Amino acid sequence: MQFDHSAVEQVLANVEELGLVSEVERGEILSVLTPEFPYAAMLQYTDSVHAHVKVDDVDALPHGRLKELGYRPENAEPGYIKYSTDAAINLIFSSIPISQDDNIPGAVTLSKPFMDHVGIDMRDEAAQTFEAFEEVPARAAELGWREVPQGGSTPVHCCHTQMKSKHWVYPPETWQGWRRPIEFAFGTLVIFDKKMGCDLRPLDPGHPLAQQSAPCCGAPAAETADASAE
Template identity: 85%
Template sequence: MQFDRSAVMQVLSDVRELGLVSEVERSEILSVFTPEFPYAAMLRHTDSVHAHIKVDDVDALPHLRLKELGYRPENAEPGYIKYTTDAAIHLIFSSIPIAQDDNLPGAVVLSKPFMDHVGIDMRDEAAPTFVAFENVPARAAELGWREVPQGDSGPVHCCHTQVKSKHWVYPPEGWQGWRRPIEFAFGTLVIFDKKMGCDLRPLDPGHRLAEKGSPCCGTAVASPDTASAR
């Protein structure tokens, strides 16, 4: 997909002015849309990009202002909301555990709000997209990044949504221009009426507490009959 860089810049400037991302985070997200992005080849098969931002209280966000800017709230649940934009750079805010780090005392050292990760949404299930998705581990190894897959034994859930599979990559210490995990999510986004459980973002394998992580924050309570695909 071809992204409108000026439109992306405007969205990121807006959320920066609202104090929801730092200048460093704004620059990092913007770098995704440059030829120098380490995974630029995968971006050609991407439908959208999202930034997942951890906050103290989702209810306390400037929702009115975000709506005035034209951002559309979706998938709202207690402690979680997604805002979509016409620039195909979407914003997810959460105050619930979405990463293994969140359940490990001492693992999270950043002050909120902070960007937990950037997501590369590879929704098209055609063969070229799948090949690009499956090339992520090799590209990570080539770069010296760490990688963790999700979805080998079934779909990956995040609260009330589902995709087929994910690759998570983590930059090595000292990598210039990027500090946070990157999520590559493959497959149609399926949205359920109820919470399906949550396959937490894996802890960086290089983290000192990596072996103590837990994979899920809940159990499925809905069936595929209640789902819609996007």
């Protein structure tokens, strides 16, 4: 897909002005659309890109201003909302656990709001798209990034949505210009009326706490800590 860089830049400038992403995060998201992006070859098979931002309270977001800017709320649930834009850069905000990190005490050290990850949405299920998607692990290994797959034999669920499979990649500590996980999501996005389960974003395998177990969506870290003490 060909992205309108100026339109994407305007969307990100708007959300930065609202205090929802930092200048560094805005630059990281924009870098996805450049030829220098480590996974640039996959972008021609991409339908959209999304930034998932963790916030203290989804209800406290400037929803009125986001709507005035022309961003459309979708898939709203308690603690979760997606805003789609005409620039094919979508914004997801959540205050519920969406990653294994969220359910491991001490794993999350960033202050909110912060960008949890950037997603590369590969919705077309054509053979060439799937082939590009399946090249992600080899490309990650070539770059020295860590990779964790999800789905494949069974769908991947995220609360009330479903897709076929995902590859998550994590930059090494020495990598310059990128800090957060990148999600490659393959398959048509299916939206249900009710929660269908939740496959949390995996913790970076290189994280010191990566061997700790983490429950599914909805159990905050404090509850996890209490349960582990029993």
